[in-house]
Amino acid sequence: MSNPLLEQHLLPPFSRISAADVEPAIDELLDRNRKRIAELTESSGSRDWDSLVAVLEQLNDELSQAWAPVSHLNSVMNSDELREAYNRCLPKLSEYWTELGQNQALYHAYQALADSEAYNALSQAQKTAIDHALRDFRLSGIALPEAEQKRYAELQKRLSELTTKFSENVLDATQGWYKHVTDESQLAGFPEHAVSAAREAAQERELEGWVITLDFPAYYAVMTHAEDRSLREELYRAYSTRASDQGPMAGQWDNSAIMTEILDLRVELAKLLGFNSYADYSLATKMAQTPDQVIGFIEDLAAKSRAMAEQELGELKQFALEIDGLDELCAWDLTYYGEKLKLARFDISQQALRPYFPLPKVLEGLFAVAGRLFDVQFEQVHDFDSWHKDARLYRLSRDGEAIAYCYLDPFARAKKRGGAWMADCRVRRKLENGSTQLPVAFLVCNFTPPTGDQPALLTHDEVTTLFHEFGHGLHHMLTKIDCADVSGINGVAWDAVELPSQFLENWCWEPQALALISGHHETGEPLPQEMLDKMLAAKHFQSGMMMLRQLEFALFDFRLHHEYQPGQTDVQQVLDQVRNEVAVFQPPRENRFQHGFSHIFAGGYAAGYYSYKWAEVLSADAFSRFEEEGIFNPDTGRAFREAILEQGGSREPMELFVNFRGREPKVDALLRHSGIQ
Structure with a gap:
């Protein structure tokens, strides 16, 4: 029986892909690619685009076409079987791409093409593709001694496993908690669509009443509309401590050690390639030139936004005091009173627009x-x-x-x-x-x-x-x-x-x-x-506070990757320092935002959230x-x-x-x- 992941279609045959197909297909493609690349680099003579780059592009694109639907299904239809197959393939793919980046013969072939007359006749896109490839060879440790190249490969493989595990922990922690509500009065303030969704979530679990999950639409509906302050607090504490050592799921799916190992290995990787920090390494492929330029950019925007954000927070505190006698605004009150203030000031709400x-x-x-x-x-x-x-x-x-x-x-x-x-x-x-x-x-x-x-x-x-x-x-x-x-x-x-x-x-x-x-x-x-x-x-309502929130994430990410020292830097301390400098509102001490910050620990935004x-x-x-x-x-x-x-x-x-x-x-x-x- 043929493997659907190996067949070439205009569009992927999703219904025919099973977890059992994944590893055999990836193994077959990796084996084929390695053989073809060996043949490619063993052949002598001058190289041109068609005999070198186009061949490699074809091989890697066919591999990507097999992996893309698997990666997609792992994100949108996650199952134990698919997750296991996905995780078995990750180190193999990491190893392959590292081998490619450290293939001396391939590097010299690209360099020879870049130095040849044929290069001048290429299109701008082809020239850029070759220039990027040569840059990426250097960033893959092509010039390193053999032992250090081996270590580079080990680092990339382990980082691939860790970032995937980080993402899985966030998903499992999000799905692993829910609030079962049997007293309808707790749903006071909920819009009808949120009540219906909670009722359906309960029915799916064969429960009476309503179930509120940590999936963002459900969580956001509570934070925005729930009149029951204790319900908002309960949801906030569960959501803001996901995958951490705090909150109702403390220690379950905890990303603490994973974050530390990711940061340790990123520093080692950067130093191996001759960079002062992972932030310096990250900027090698970006528009921004230096860490100082990025930090200056973030701090300048923060300085220009701060007065407006402080004014907005002051207005929110005053409003909560006036309408509900609330003398202390907590993290689980911000969105709720923000929506009420917006409604009072502009007579408009997200709910009214829906x-x-x-x-x-x-x-x-x-x-x-x-x-x-x-x-x-x-x-x-x-x-x-x-x-x-x-x-x-x-x-x-x-x-x-x-x-x-x-x-x-x-x-x-x-x-x-x-x-x-x-x-x-x-x-x-x-x-x-x-x-x-x-x-x-x-x-x-x-x-x-x-x-x-x-x-x-x-x-x-x-x-x-x-x-x-x-x-x-x-x-x-x-x-x-x-x-x-x-x-x-x-x-x-x-x-x-x-x-x-x-x-x-x-x-x-x-x-x-x-x-x-x-x-x-x-x-x-x-x-x-x-x-x-x-x-x-109402377009600019609380835009100063929203600007500072994004700048807080950006500065935390960049400072963390620029200043991190293994065994010395405390991630929470870096975040606290950034919040003291940038934020106008401090969350509770137990808040573990970083444990769910998938953009930088499981996505492509490490030392790049400022983007x-x-x-x-x-x-x-x-x-x-x-x-x-x-x-x-x-x-x-x-x-x-x-x-x-x-x-x-x-x-x-x-x-x-x-x-x-x-x-x-x-x-x-x-x-x-x-x-x-």
């Missing part, structure tokens, strides 16, 4: 916005091989010709990792037969699912999240670059990769776009002008051109598509930005868009 953002209408509007800006059409594909009934598939086309595909998995459920993300399923590249492999994207969210006859209703914040991830997707899908290593999001400096995603969020606030993405789920009427005016008036704000400067400034020329100006949209989205990682991000904007970025637009003067 009926106007049914998911079908939002998607229709999102596709209309992208279509008008970037001349692309979207069509839902109904007959496709899926992993879950909630998943959808869309075909993107221009002038009647398919150019990409996009999966969307929108709703929260058990065995699915929390948060929202975009990942590449397949990358655009030129095939051996001269045809073009079309890019395919995964878009994953965790919205509250539909209940009964009612469609899924999104908050405006969730609409913004969808636009954000779709911006990443467009970067991946609208590329015109045919070299896999710099196609779409590949090869893009990490602190520039958020530019398209944050850029697209701006349309969630524009009246012309809101007319397309909103429509009452019962009547179809667009968002009333009165509500729109209130929503826009969100760094790229937001780029995105705000890029959008300011649309503000000047018209938010649906087709010429401006085409210019952004051609200068940024189509170029992938083929050129330096600053060069691409200047090509679009006509100058280097300024921070002014970000401060203005955040309401910070």
Whole structure:
């Protein structure tokens, strides 16, 4: 029987993939690739693109195509069997990529090509792909003595295992706690959709009453709406201590030792390659040049935002005192009273907006916005091989010709990792037969699912999240670059990769776009002008506090990776110091935010979380051109598509930005868009 992971399809055959398929398929591909690479490096004679880079690209892309659906299923349909197979393959893949990065013959072949006349005749994308490969060889320890190369491989393998375990612990801790409610009075203040979701969660567990989980939609509904302060406190303490040594699950799925080992090994890895810290190592592939530049950037934004944040917190404390006689504002009160103050001040709430953002209408509007800006059409594909009934598939086309595909998995459920993300399923590249492999994207969210006859209703914040991830997707899908290593999001400096995603969020606030993405789920009427005016008036509500919160995460991440010393640095102490410097509100001592900070301990944002704000400067400034020329100006949209989205990682991000904007970025637009003067 054939293994579906080894078959070449336009789209993965999800229903035919089983945990038993995974390891044999990956083993077979790794074995084949090693043999072909040995043949490739043993052959003598001069090398050109087709005989070297294109061959390697083909081998690695076929491996990636087999692994991408497995990695995706592990995130969205997690099971014990799949997790075991996934974890058995991780060290093998890590070992393979490390071998590749330390293959002397391959390195010399790339270097010879870079030094040859043939290099000059290559396209800019091909040259960048070769330049990046040579840089990555050096960052893989190509110049290290044999014993140190071996140690590098061991470090990468172990880090791969640890970061996966960190993520699994967060998932298990999130799924491992729930609150069973039998007294309906505890649900006072809950919106109807949250009550329905809690009732369904109880039914799934064959319990009477209601169940509140730590999945983010359920948790956020409690923190925003629950009048029962003790319920908010209970949920807060459970959520903020997940996977740690504190709280109701103390010691279960504890990430403490895993964090320490990850940081120890990252320092060793960086030093092995000649860097002072892991932060220095991280910056070798980013726009920012030095740790001082990054820290200065974060601290400057924090200084400019602090006065506004302090004022906002003072107003919130005063409000809670006035309406409820609350003389001490706690961490579990911030979101609740923030929502009440927003409602009192602007007569608008996320809850009031929800009926106007049914998911079908939002998607229709999102596709209309992208279509008008970037001349692309979207069509839902109904007959496709899926992993879950909630998943959808869309075909993107221009002038009647398919150019990409996009999966969307929108709703929260058990065995699915929390948060929202975009990942590449397949990358655009030129095939051996001269045809073009079309890019395919995964878009994953965790919205509250539909209940009964009612469609899924999104908050405006969730609409913004969808636009954000779709911006990443467009970067991946609208590329015109045919070299896999710099196609779409590949090869893009990490602190520039958020530019398209944050850029697209701006349309969630524009009246012309809101007319397309909103429509009452019962009547179809667009968002009333009165509500729109209130929503826009409330746009900058608590933006100073939100800015400082993101800067707190960014500074903690960067300082931790820049200053960490094995056996000396205490992670909690670093976070406490950063909070004392940046935050205007201190959480309880037991808060263990870092134990669930998957971005930096299980994702690609280690010493790179600052990238969100760094790229937001780029995105705000890029959008300011649309503000000047018209938010649906087709010429401006085409210019952004051609200068940024189509170029992938083929050129330096600053060069691409200047090509679009006509100058280097300024921070002014970000401060203005955040309401910070």
